[in-house]
Amino acid sequence: MGLFTRGKSGGMMNVIRCDEPEYLVWKWRPAGQEANTTTRENAIRYGSSLRVKDGEVAVFVYKQKEGPVQDFIVGPYDDTIKTANFPVLSSIVGLAFGGESPFQAEIYFINLQRNNQIDFCVPYFNVPDPRLPDFPVPLSVTGKLTFSVEDYRSFIKLNRLIDFDLKTFERQVRQAMERHIKSAVGRAPREMGIPVVQLDLELDNISLRLEDNLASRFEEFGVKMRHIDIGAIDIDTESPNYAQVRKLTGGITAQTMEAQANINIQNLEDLQRLNMQNMEETMRIQREEGQYAQHLQTQQNNMAAFTAGLQADVLKTGAASLGTMGNMEGGGGMNPAGMMTGMMMGGAMGQQMAGMMQGMGQQMQNSMQAPPPLPDTAYFVSQNGVQQGPFSMMQLRSFAQSGQFTPQYYVWKQGMAQWEYAANIPELAMLFTAGPATPPPPPSV
Helix, strand or coil: CCCCECCCCCEEEEECCCCCCCEEEEECCCCCCCCCHHHHHHHEEECEEECCCEEEEEEEEEECCEEEEEEEEECCCCECCCCCCHHHHHHHHHHCCCCEEEEEEEEEEEEECEEEEEEEEEEEEEEECCCCEEEEEEEEEEEEEEECCCCCCHHHCCCCCCCCHHHHHHHHHHHHHHHHHHHHHHHHHHHHHHCCCHHHHHHHHHHHHHHHHHHHHHHHHHEEEEEEEEEEECCCCHHHHHHHHHHHHEEEHHHHHHHHHHHHHHHHHHHHHHHHHHHHHHHHHHHHHHHHEEEEHHHHHHHHHHHHHHHHHHHHHHHHHHHHCCCCCCCCCCCCCHHHHHHHHHHHHHHHHHHHHHHHHHHHHHHHCCCCCCCCCCCEEEEEEEEEEEEEEHHHHHHHHHCCCCCCCCECCCCCCCCCEEHHHHHHHHHHHHHCCCCCCCCCC
8 A cells, every 4th residue: 555545635644653663753744745945844734644562652742822732642553643643633633624624733653662772882981999009900881771661751852853863862872871881890890899800790780780870860861771781891901900809809819719728627626626526425425324324223123022022021020920929928839810910911011012023023024124215316417518427416416506517418327228318317307407496475454
């Protein structure tokens, strides 16, 4: 279909749309009409077709005595130009024209997509290292600025649409951003505590810092900055100052590694010493507990022998009493009173001996059935490839409380197929989560 159709009185009806592949602001003109050639480039017939895609807005600008006024049509929109959708146009055209006479309007399409990008490259500038401020190192910064037009009404107030040029707009943005990028990157080594020769390792953090600093600056152009992504920080390795800073950085790194290695060795020696002390203490406790258990067993055995001897004496006394219970007083005849007394004493002694025998038997049975103490699980521990142990749960609990044993240590015990993190062993994981008991709130009076 052509860009124009003929109206009732022979006028040309327009099809207004934007087919540009890349634009931020684009002015529509009828086919064959160049900029500033004739007044027909802004002559639009009422009833022409307007097509606005999703992600863009069409702006109709009418020049009036009181100043320019606008109608905004946000996509998606595909319909003829009607007064119902164009409040300003309805007051200008009216019904007197019958949809045939043209009206004067400039039509602009503004891209509302959220991923408009501007490439930037800040040429070499000097950045001092906090350790050698007198030897600044030259470096350059490259990346992308991603922005979008959020408030198109404010955008057209801050930018002249009639002569808007995307290249000019991008150049203005780059020039405005360059000073802020230099300032933020120049302060990064001191504020982040890193050598200038290692800035390329912190691109994400520096990008986040720049977003906070540049957001308000972007608003001056009527657009919103969404992201700033630094692609590279290029250091001039041919600079003589670079060699000085690199040498200092390498020396400090070596010293730091050596100091860290010494600390690790000292920590390992301290851990081994504590392990030996704890093992000696554990062995002493186990030895004393064994001696105490043996002493109790000996006492129990002696008590059983003493009880058996006492019972034998009681039986002898009871038998003697029974043997004399029938003697008559003063003669050899039967003594009924003595017999009754002997029988009562014998029954009482029998009941007492039966109770004692039953108690002793129950005590011996309990002693025989009591299970031995559970063995303490022994674990081997590995840190940085160094194996220590075995350690009991009591030792590991002490290490965990002092911070010398953490969930990231590898452990192994008899029966395990392979080494595992301490955090993955339920009975060891409890060592790192247990804390002091917290009492409930006191009852109200």
